[in-house]
Amino acid sequence: MKQFDELAEKPQRVILFGAGGQLGQQVSASRPENVELHAYGHAEADICDQQQLQNLFEELQPSCIINTAAYTQVDAAEQHPEMAFAVNADAPGLIAATCPDTCRIIHISTDFVFDGLKQQAYSPEDEGRPVNVYGLSKLQGEENILLRRPDSLILRTAWLYSGEGKNFLTTMLRLMSEKESLHVVDDQRGTPTSVNSLAHVIWRFVAKHDLQGIYHWTDQGEASWFEFACEIQRQALALDLLEKKIPVHPVSTDEYPTPAKRPANSVLDKEETCKIIQYKGNAWQDELKETLQHLLPY
Numbered sequence: 001m002k003q004f005d006e007l008a009e010k011p012q013r014v015i016l017f018g019a020g021g022q023l024g025q026q027v028s029a030s031r032p033e034n035v036e037l038h039a040y041g042h043a044e045a046d047i048c049d050q051q052q053l054q055n056l057f058e059e060l061q062p063s064c065i066i067n068t069a070a071y072t073q074v075d076a077a078e079q080h081p082e083m084a085f086a087v088n089a090d091a092p093g094l095i096a097a098t099c100p101d102t103c104r105i106i107h108i109s110t111d112f113v114f115d116g117l118k119q120q121a122y123s124p125e126d127e128g129r130p131v132n133v134y135g136l137s138k139l140q141g142e143e144n145i146l147l148r149r150p151d152s153l154i155l156r157t158a159w160l161y162s163g164e165g166k167n168f169l170t171t172m173l174r175l176m177s178e179k180e181s182l183h184v185v186d187d188q189r190g191t192p193t194s195v196n197s198l199a200h201v202i203w204r205f206v207a208k209h210d211l212q213g214i215y216h217w218t219d220q221g222e223a224s225w226f227e228f229a230c231e232i233q234r235q236a237l238a239l240d241l242l243e244k245k246i247p248v249h250p251v252s253t254d255e256y257p258t259p260a261k262r263p264a265n266s267v268l269d270k271e272e273t274c275k276i277i278q279y280k281g282n283a284w285q286d287e288l289k290e291t292l293q294h295l296l297p298y
């Protein structure tokens with residue numbers, strides 16, 4: 001466990017929502033020693049249930065809430081907007097309306113609030129203009145929180161992966177072990193981001209009591225999904241996680257249609273975050289290596 005003791009000034013009682021998700025699991029696993037963490041998965045706490053939220057907040061009187069819970073099925077959200085909006089837009093508003101005035105809210109959001117048309121990295125001040133239902137619901141969630149609790153902290157991230165569960169990394173490893181060749185989109189750019197580094201950054205934000213507003217965090221550098229896939233294969237072969245090398249071909253978004261449109265540029269400007277939490281992070285390739293080193297062969 002990484003040491004955060006020097007970062008946190010006083011003990012904190014923190015509630016974590018979404019503890020069963022890929023990010024939530026890592027936030028739980030990396031809890032600093034001076035944090036009393038109450039971590040709830042979906043089955044234990046439904047963030048859409050205001051009565052449940054109220055009971056929890058009254059009982060625990062938390063000093064901070066970390067919300068990693070979300071409806072994250074980007075394509076399915078196009079078919080089920082009501083589910084995406086209930087969890088991603090309305091529920092964050094409920095948390096903000098229900099939690100004690102003295103309790104901070106740290107809410108996780110996404111690069112999908114942007115349309116991806118900007119040529120440079122997106123700064124927190126750039127206007128949100130989502131191109132799909134998921135992005136719209138997440139942007140509304142940010143607004144619902146800040147409307148009721150302007151002192152909240154919204155942390156946007158992108159292209160999140162972990163060594164477990166269903167995400168781009170685990171999907172690629174599985175497909176690379178099963179298929180003879182792969183086609184991967186090469187005209188969407190972003191920054192692969194490990195749940196390990198994001199959890200570390202979240203705890204740094206927890207320790208900085210006075211920070212509020214919108215911040216961005218990803219690992220360092222950028223890539224297309226194709227470049228990410230090639231690097232996964234290169235590193236996995238070097239670590240003997242895969243038995244054979246298969247051809248990976250770049251394709252355009254037009255050649256790989258999905259129900260939800262995706263932003264072409266998802267790169268986030270995190271300069272302000274690095275300065276304020278005094279942490280620069282690592283190149284995404286190094287974070288990928290750190291994750292792969294803990295995996296078993298596919």
Ligand SMILES: NC(=O)c1ccc[n+]([C@@H]2O[C@H](COP(=O)([O-])OP(=O)(O)OC[C@H]3O[C@@H](n4cnc5c(N)ncnc54)[C@H](OP(=O)(O)O)[C@@H]3O)[C@@H](O)[C@H]2O)c1
Nearest residue numbers: 018020021022023042046047069070072110157158159160
């Ligand atoms: N994954 C990415 O690439 C990515 C990129 C940018 C931002 N983000 C943001 O990062 C955060 C964490 O994402 P993640 O990748 O860890 O997602 P995840 O693995 O899908 O985890 C989300 C968790 O939220 C839970 N949940 C859903 N509805 C809930 C409800 N009503 N009450 C309580 N819990 C509920 C889910 O439980 P069930 O599975 O049981 O429904 C799941 O365990 C989210 O805010 C997401 O929008 C993710």
